Amino acid sequence: MQKTIAILEGDGIGPEIMREAIKVLRAVETKYDHQFTLNHAPFGAGAYFAEGSPFPEQTKKVCDEADVIMKGPVGLAVEKMNDIPQEHRPEVGAILPLRKRYDTFANYRPVRLPKSLAGFSPLKEEMIGDGIDILMIRELVGGIYFGKKTEGTATALKYAEDECIYTEDQVRRVAVVAFEEARKGKTQMVNIHKANVLATSRFWNVIVEDVAKQYPDVPYQSVLVDNAAYQLVINPSMFNGVVLLENMMGDILTDQAGGVIGSLGLMPSACIGPEKGYVEPAHGSAPDIAGQNIANPYSMIGSVALMFDKCLDSPKEAQEIWDALFAVFEKGYTTSELSAGYAEDKVLSTSAFGDMVVEIIQG
Numbered sequence: 128m129q130k131t132i133a134i135l136e137g138d139g140i141g142p143e144i145m146r147e148a149i150k151v152l153r154a155v156e157t158k159y160d161h162q163f164t165l166n167h168a169p170f171g172a173g174a175y176f177a178e179g180s181p182f183p184e185q186t187k188k189v190c191d192e193a194d195v196i197m198k199g200p201v202g203l204a205v206e207k208m209n210d211i212p213q214e215h216r217p218e219v220g221a222i223l224p225l226r227k228r229y230d231t232f233a234n235y236r237p238v239r240l241p242k243s244l245a246g247f248s249p250l251k252e253e254m255i256g257d258g259i260d261i262l263m264i265r266e267l268v269g270g271i272y273f274g275k276k277t278e279g280t281a282t283a284l285k286y287a288e289d290e291c292i293y294t295e296d297q298v299r300r301v302a303v304v305a306f307e308e309a310r311k312g313k314t315q316m317v318n319i320h321k322a323n324v325l326a327t328s329r330f331w332n333v334i335v336e337d338v339a340k341q342y343p344d345v346p347y348q349s350v351l352v353d354n355a356a357y358q359l360v361i362n363p364s365m366f367n368g369v370v371l372l373e374n375m376m377g378d379i380l381t382d383q384a385g386g387v388i389g390s391l392g393l394m395p396s397a398c399i400g401p402e403k404g405y406v407e408p409a410h411g412s413a414p415d416i417a418g419q420n421i422a423n424p425y426s427m428i429g430s431v432a433l434m435f436d437k438c439l440d441s442p443k444e445a446q447e448i449w450d451a452l453f454a455v456f457e458k459g460y461t462t463s464e465l466s467a468g469y470a471e472d473k474v475l476s477t478s479a480f481g482d483m484v485v486e487i488i489q490g
């Protein structure tokens with residue numbers, strides 16, 4: 128295939144993990160005889176300081192013209208972020224507008240830890256059981272993130288308000304994605320909610336249960352979000368399969384899931400809209416370790432795998448990347464944040480990790 132890919136490397140560790148992801152992309156391109164044109168464009172805090180906007184017009188054009196977008200993490204250390212006006216900060220000035228622009232409503236966040244790598248988890252080994260394999264699907268363009276924001280300062284009683292709205296269409300389309308994935312993987316579908324308190328959750332559940340009727344072959348259950356947070360630590364593998372979450376709950380529980388498997392560096396993601404998708408690691412830009420060649424590039428390389436699978440309809444290429452990523456660990460190597468108990472010569476730098484993934488792909 129021939130595709131144009133927009134490359135938004137972002138801030139902090141973004142450029143270094145993106146470099147490794149591109150190496151892997153190029154290796155797959157050669158092996159499978161594809162042609163990818165990569166167009167780089169500024170995005171994030173760096174783009175704001177260079178051009179006055181974290182999502183410049185030219186970058187929008189590059190993204191509009193691309194078939195798919197690879198985005199690195201964005202943001203700077205807190206002190207530096209304070210120099211950026213609220214509306215130009217990378218979260219509200221770049222990431223949310225990117226999601227909105229392409230209506231990327233389905234955010235795939237796989238959480239994988241095979242039994243053999245149970246040592247990466249801060250949990251006791253026996254709690255990992257036969258391994259963790261959860262596909263968290265987070266609704267990404269609705270709910271409290273995109274509701275009206277109000278701050279009242281005119282009266283003596285100051286207040287702030289975040290509106291949370293979900294429409295039927297918004298819930299239905301992401302529920303369909305979750306049930307389809309569960310059917311494909313022959314797994315259960317677990318719906319997370321807070322229906323004992325929130326009207327939006329009660330509404331969400333009614334729609335999800337209606338969609339469930341079309342999937343009688345998919346085992347289905349609902350779990351309250353607070354209980355889910357607890358169970359995710361006590362018995363993570365009970366969620367093996369697909370987990371569906373609204374935007375805010377999905378933000379929180381996917382970070383927690385990263386903690387359960389040992390590192391946010393193991394959390395790739397894909398954000399899919401009706402016409403276009405983009406991929407990004409689920410974590411931030413880790414400015415404290417930027418430029419040291421120690422960041423774990425797994426999340427960005429895994430995002431390339433997700434791009435092949437979810438955006439380019441190429442599951443074979445995706446599987447090749449997943450297999451290579453896990454093979455690095457199975458060979459006894461690791462990355463710096465997961466190095467407890469490992470000999471020094473088994474701890475790979477960012478670039479050495481990428482090189483090893485490429486070598487394995489090349490065979």
Ligand code: IPM
Pocket residue numbers: 218219222223378409
């Ligand atoms: C994520 C991030 C973003 C979110 C931030 C940076 C806006 O935490 O992708 O999980 O909250 O969605």
Ligand code: MN
Pocket residue numbers: 378379382409
């Ligand atoms: Mn998050």
